[in-house]
Amino acid sequence: MMKTALIVTTLLLTVAGIWFYRLGGPAQLELADRWWPGKNDMVGSTTLGVTYGDPATSQQSYDIYYPIGVGKSCGDRRYPSLLFFHGGSWRDGNRSSYAFVGRAFAARGFITFIADYRKAPEHRYPDFVDDAAKAIAGANRELKQNACGDPARLFVMGHSAGAHIAMLAALDPKWLPRYGLDASAIAGIIGLAGPYDFLPFTSDAARDALGHWPKPEETQPIHFANGKAPPLLLLTGDADTTVKPRNSRALATKVNESTGEADVKIYPEVTHSGIIMAIARPFRSKAPVIDDILTFTRRRTK
DSSP states (O other), X not given: OHHHHHHHHHHHHHHHHHHHHHTXXXXXXXXXXXXXXXXXXXOSEEEEEEESSOTTOTTSEEEEEEOTTOSSOOTTOOEXXXXXXXXXXXXXXXXXXXXXXXXXXXXXXXXXXXXXXXXXXXXXTTHHHHHHHHHHHHHHHHXXXXXXXXXXXXXXXXXXXXXXXXXXXXXXXXXXXXXXXXXGGOSEEEEESOOOSOXXXXXXXXXXXXXXXXXXXXXXXXXXXXXXXXXEEEEEETTOSSSOTHHHHXXXXXXXXXXXXXXXXXXXXXXXXXXXXXXXXXXXXXOOHHHHHHHHHHHTOO
16 A cells, blocks of 8 residues: 555656646746745735737736735835846747746835737747837836836846847837837836847847848847936846856946946856846845845935
8 A cells, every 4th residue: 555655656746847847947936936935925916917019919918016005095105116028039938937026026115017028930020129118118107007106117127038128129219219208218227147249140049039130230239228228237147158248248338338327247156047046036045136136226216
């Protein structure tokens, strides 16, 4: 009897292990964050699947995580907000796998939007950049309609390809005006391990998503760096071999030379995936990513 129970337990653990492995990195992080022992990141409420574009396109949606205290009335208090675009080489990923980012920042007082966007190969540049601009405009509208929101304190953040499209949407002057905004609608941009200066294209993912464009320089955020850009915080790891830290250094240098404001932080022994892992509860000792983001946002909302 005990032998049978041991076999069944072993089979169940094996199946669970295979299932967990097949979830993929971000979904594994989400599960680990949700079930990790200790104090959870407490959220007031969530609204899932809010459309910012075509209702028939599920990818043009975001989930919203509200801090405790956000309701029908907040008195004189107004909450800052954070709009996050996930990575995935312009072709993978979904917002539900990054719920841990929503919980982390809602628990720290931000109305937090976790956005999806259309992806390659069906949608190549500039579709996903246009989606990012449309999502920024959608978040801006949402905050104006919410008695607790403060549209003047909307921060935009992305990881990897998400940092790329967020940066392009904000820096290239043709995107936000399509939706009645300009870069002044953004209080600051936070890039996690973002590719900002990566010509010529050396990866299949970049060639698939961007390589068809006749003016490749227009796919590069550094091409649009200027002194009127919102303040930038560029975070990366010195062990990142997927998107090398020189991308962050180069963009910051060009923005600062144009009398703009860009800060770079390079974390020792942190990889490309490690920087987003540091937002999930089990891995926060990897790097002070959350603390550095909070310091950046507080400095710009006094």
